[in-house]
Amino acid sequence: MVTFDIGLLYDWMNAFLWPFFRILALVTVAPALGESSIPMRVKIGLAATATVAVAPTLAPMPSLPTGSFTALWLTCQQVLIGIALGLVMRIVFAAVQAGGEIVGLQMGLSFASLFDPATGANTAVLSRFFNVIAILLFLVLDGHLYMLTCLIHSFHTLPVQPGKLDINGWGVLLEWSGQVMVSGVMLALPLIIVLLTINLSLGILNRTAQQLSVFSVGFPISLMAGLTLLTIVLPQTTSFLSNLFDKGYSEMARLAQGLSGL
Template sequence: MLTLTSGEINAWIAGLLWPLTRILGLVASAPVFGHTSVPVSAKVVLGVLLALVIAPTVPALPALDPMSYAGLLILVQELLIGLAMGFSMRLVFAAFEYAGELASSTMGLGFASFFDPSTHGRSAAISQFMSMVATMAFLAVNAHLVLLAALSESFISLPISATPLSLAAPLELVRLGSRIFSAGLQLALPIIAAILIVNVALGILTRAAPQLNIFGIGFPVTLGVGLLTLSLSLPYLGTPIVNLFNEGIEAGRRLARTAADRPPGPAPATGPRALP
C-alpha cells in the first residue's frame, strides 16, 4: 500500500509551485509572452509546461511548508525575480518605442497617435511600427528561446532559498533603464539627422524666397524625408537590435547573480548564451 507523509506532499508541492511562480512572473512581464493579446490561460499553460521541464533540474529546495510564513516569503521572492527578469527585456522594447517617439516628433507625426494595447495608452505611429519591428526581430532571432534559457540558468545561479535577496539587484534594472534613452536616441539618430538637414535647407530657402509658404511645403517634405530615411535605415538595424536583445538578456542573468550576492561570472551553459 502506498503511503505518503505530509512532508513528502509538501516537498512535491514546493518543487513545482516555487519554480512555477518564477516562470509565471517572467511570462507575465516579458515581451511577446506577456502581451495583452495572449490569453491568460495560454500563459498559465505555458508556465506549467515550462515548470514541468525545469523543476527536475532545480537544485535542492529548502525543507519548508509552502503555506508557512517562510514558504510564502519564498513565493513572493520568486515572483519578484521572474518579474524583474522579464522587465529587463521589456526595457529593451521601451528603447525601440522611445526611438519611434523621437522619430515621430521630429517628422511632425507627433499628433498621429493610436491606442497601444500593450501599454493601455496612446503612442505615436512610428513608435508602434518600431515596436512591431522589434517584436518580429525578437521572434526571428529566437531571442524568446534564449530568454527562456536564461530563466533556466537562473535557478542555478540564484537557487530557490529563504535567504533574502540582495538589495543591489534593483540597481541592475536602473542601469538598464538608463539605456532606454541612449539606445532610443541612437536608433532614431539617422532620422533626426536627415530632418535637421531638411530644416536647415528649408530655413535657407525661406530666407532666399520669403514669399514661399514654408508651412505648406515644409510638412510634406519633412514627412517624406523621414519616411524615406526610415525605410533606408531599416536594413542596417539588424545588428543594433540583436545587440540590444543580448544586452537585455545578459542584464537578466546579471540580475540573478547580483540577487544571489555573488560576483559576476560565467553562468552555467545550459542553453544558448547569446544571439547570433
C-alpha cells in the same frame, strides 16, 4: 514498504510551485510572451509546461510547509525575481518605442497616434511600427528561447531559498533602465541627422525667400524624406537590434548575480 507523510507532500508541491511562480511572473511581463493579446490561460499553460520540464533539473527546494509565512515570503521573492528579469527585456523594447517616438516627432507624425492595448495609452504610429518590427525580429532570432534559457540559468545562479535579495541587484535594473533613452536615440540617430538638416535648410530658405511659406512646404518635404529614409534605414537595423537583445540577455544574467550577492 513505501511510506507517505505530510513532509513528502510538501516536497512534491514545493518542487513545482516556486519555480512555477518565477516562470509565470516572467511570462506575464516579458515582451512577446506577455502581450495583452495573449490570453492568461495560455500564459499559465506555458509557464506550467516550462515548469514541468525544468523542475526535475533544479536543486532540491527548501523543505517548508507550503502554507507557512516563510513559504509565502519565498513565493513573493520568486514573483519579484521573475518580474525583474522580464522587465530587463521589456526595457529593450521600450528603447525601440522611444526611438519610434523620436522619429515620429522629427517627421511631424507625433499627432498620429492610436490606442496601444499593451500600455493602455495612446502611442505614436511609428512607435507601434518599430515595436512590431522588433517583436518579429525577436521571434525570428529565437529571442524568446534565449530569454527562457536565461531564466532557467537564474535558478542555478539565484536558487530558491529563504533569505533576502541583495539590494545591488535592483541597482542593476535601474542602471539598465537608462538604455531606454540612450538606445532609442542611437536607433533614431540617422533619421534625426537628416531631418534636422532638412529643417535647418528650410529655416535658411525662409530667411532668404520670405514670400515662401515654409510651414506649407516643410511638412510634406519632412514627411516624404522621413518615409524614404525609413525604407533605407530599417533593413539595416537588424544588427543593432540583435546586439541590443544580446545585451538584454547579459543584463538578465547580471541581474540574477546581483540579487544573489555575487
